[in-house]
Amino acid sequence: MNPNKATALFGGEASGFLLWNDIQFPHWAESYNNLRESFWKADDVSMVSDRKQYPELAEKTRDAYERMMGALASMDGPQTRLALILALYATDPAAAAILAYIAQQEAEHNTSYTYTLSSIMDLAKQKAVFERGRVDPILRKRNESLTDIYNEFVVNPSHENIAKVLVHSSILEGLYFYSAFAFFYNLARQSKMVGTSTMISYINRDEMQHGRFIAELFRGHIGQHPELNTSEFTQYVYDTFREAVDNEIVWSKEVLSGVDGIDLVELADYIRYRANKVLRLLGLSDLYEGLSENPMPWIRAYVDNFNGTKTDQFEQRPRTYSKVSASNGMDDL
Numbered sequence: 001m002n003p004n005k006a007t008a009l010f011g012g013e014a015s016g017f018l019l020w021n022d023i024q025f026p027h028w029a030e031s032y033n034n035l036r037e038s039f040w041k042a043d044d045v046s047m048v049s050d051r052k053q054y055p056e057l058a059e060k061t062r063d064a065y066e067r068m069m070g071a072l073a074s075m076d077g078p079q080t081r082l083a084l085i086l087a088l089y090a091t092d093p094a095a096a097a098i099l100a101y102i103a104q105q106e107a108e109h110n111t112s113y114t115y116t117l118s119s120i121m122d123l124a125k126q127k128a129v130f131e132r133g134r135v136d137p138i139l140r141k142r143n144e145s146l147t148d149i150y151n152e153f154v155v156n157p158s159h160e161n162i163a164k165v166l167v168h169s170s171i172l173e174g175l176y177f178y179s180a181f182a183f184f185y186n187l188a189r190q191s192k193m194v195g196t197s198t199m200i201s202y203i204n205r206d207e208m209q210h211g212r213f214i215a216e217l218f219r220g221h222i223g224q225h226p227e228l229n230t231s232e233f234t235q236y237v238y239d240t241f242r243e244a245v246d247n248e249i250v251w252s253k254e255v256l257s258g259v260d261g262i263d264l265v266e267l268a269d270y271i272r273y274r275a276n277k278v279l280r281l282l283g284l285s286d287l288y289e290g291l292s293e294n295p296m297p298w299i300r301a302y303v304d305n306f307n308g309t310k311t312d313q314f315e316q317r318p319r320t321y322s323k324v325s326a327s328n329g330m331d332d333l
Helices: 028-037 048-056 059-089 093-120 123-135 137-155 159-176 178-188 194-224 231-256 264-281 297-301
Strands: 310-312 317-319
Touching: 028 093, 028 194, 048 093, 048 194, 059 093, 059 123, 059 137, 059 159, 059 178, 059 231, 093 123, 093 194, 123 137, 137 159, 137 231, 159 178, 159 194, 159 231, 159 264, 178 194, 178 231, 178 264, 178 297, 194 264, 231 264
Parallel strands: 310 317
Antiparallel strands: none
């Protein structure tokens, strides 16, 4: 009995029929196609060289590798469920379809962490890495406000909590991943653990698309519920970002101090730069002055300018998928 074109993103009326040529935000058809075109599978990436190099990493670097893997897993697991739950609450069938596809990609990201770790260490060590990601006190403090609002949204999916959960999701997609990304790209520019960095670059590309859509969903939701577009809520967003930035800087210093090639001052500015970038996507102003440009421009070579061509930047040649066997290429060792 409801119209095919939804009357609102959340809490509106819609039949559930999805005609991509008749939706609230027409460019979302292109967003959906972009997600589909970026399809990849974890086991398409060979980890043979990583298996050889992992035992040779410096102890501090190896420890950072494991802690960053645990950190990534601590985010993509909850994010898979969040995207699915948001899809269930979305009235707009286009938003629901995109969120469902995002959930699938987040699930593949989780698969990639298992695949990567299983390529370089035994099961007992894999479990230890994931357990460490669950109980690490600094990481738990960083994730606390995010998981609190995710849980609150499940209990009370009000329009305000939807807006809040989209803010925190934007932080996860556009900020919390990036010190880990920087670490793995730093290894790659030293020609180390290139299989892992290849996987990370695909994840990074996905997260960029997720973050852009989540920001558009936030702006659309706020636009349809002007009672949320207040100075108080705007201040909530800025305060949330400031806390997230501070926690991410503490986490990155704890994990990456002493890692060869990582400048912690530069990384802290990069985290603030990422916060500014995400805030602009949300329709707000920069929180940190003088950081409108990337202070770690070497990272841009790995993912910022993705145009469908995957490239090993330290070699400057197209990066192609190399199918590996069920043994993960171990016969080639």
